[in-house]
Amino acid sequence: xxxxxxxxxxxxxxxxxxxTLQCAQDMNHNSMYWYRQDPGMGxxxxxxxxxxxxxxxxxxxxxYNVSRLNKREFSLRLESAAPSQTSVYFCxxxxxxxxxxxxxxNGTRLTVT
Amino acid sequence: xxxxxxxxxxxxxxxxxxxSMNCTSSSIFNTWLWYKQDxxxxxxxxIALYKAGELTSNGRxxxxxxxxxxxxxxxxxxxxxxxxxxxxxxxxxxxGAQKLVFGQGTRxxxxx
Numbered sequence: 001x002x003x004x005x006x007x008x009x010x011x012x013x014x015x016x017x018x019x020t021l022q023c024a025q026d027m028n029h030n031s032m033y034w035y036r037q038d039p040g041m042g043x044x045x046x047x048x049x050x051x052x053x054x055x056x057x058x059x060x061x062x063x064y065n066v067s068r069l070n071k072r073e074f075s076l077r078l079e080s081a082a083p084s085q086t087s088v089y090f091c092x093x094x095x096x097x098x099x100x101x102x103x104x105x106n107g108t109r110l111t112v113t
Numbered sequence: 114x115x116x117x118x119x120x121x122x123x124x125x126x127x128x129x130x131x132x133s134m135n136c137t138s139s140s141i142f143n144t145w146l147w148y149k150q151d152x153x154x155x156x157x158x159x160i161a162l163y164k165a166g167e168l169t170s171n172g173r174x175x176x177x178x179x180x181x182x183x184x185x186x187x188x189x190x191x192x193x194x195x196x197x198x199x200x201x202x203x204x205x206x207x208x209g210a211q212k213l214v215f216g217q218g219t220r221x222x223x224x225x
Contacts, residue, residue, distance in 0.1 A: 040217055042117070042218055043201065102158070106154050107153075107155055
């Protein structure tokens with residue numbers, strides 16, 4: 001099983017450019033999440049989707065949008081990238097109650113210059 | 114927002130030594146989780162704790178859910194090179210939207 005798959009693994013953007021980070025899970029999980037990881041900050045929740053068709057803001061949603069395309073896929077979009085969005089982005093999914101143990105992808109390392 | 118204080122931030126130890134790390138919070142949690150992140154990968158769940166006072170082991174790892182519900186501890190016995198990585202605690206709040214809060218991480222380095 002692939003688990004949670006994120007693409008791309010690495011990306012460099014110029015300030016103002018847009019891009020979409022893709023995430024797919026093959027575990028039939030209901031809930032999916034996007035986190036960002038910055039040095040010394042742990043993992044911070046950007047957006048989550050408790051079920052297909054619903055999305056909600058997390059702790060740091062500004063500058064991002066999400067789409068729960070179907071049960072498997074949850075994408076994160078940066079409309080106008082800023083240097084402050086340089087980070088490692090993790091997608092995760094969970095099968096039981098919200099935040100029941102999370103299964104993470106391997107991350108996307110994004111640099112905005 | 115909610116804060117978890119995880120310590121130490123980093124550890125440099127010799128292979129074979131025991132390791133202890135902890136997380137404290139000003140808030141009460143009903144679940145404590147411990148994750149490990151290997152370089153270039155996403156975090157993987159090590160241990161989940163659901164009851165105050167609970168002590169749970171997973172091989173050489175032992176974690177405890179503090180009696181006050183505001184802290185948790187992770188111990189690793191007889192460390193080996195593959196224990197290298199970043200360890201995160203995470204607490205799930207007892208009220209509100211059941212948000213999950215992560216600690217800042219403990220980076221473990223082992224000298225062979």
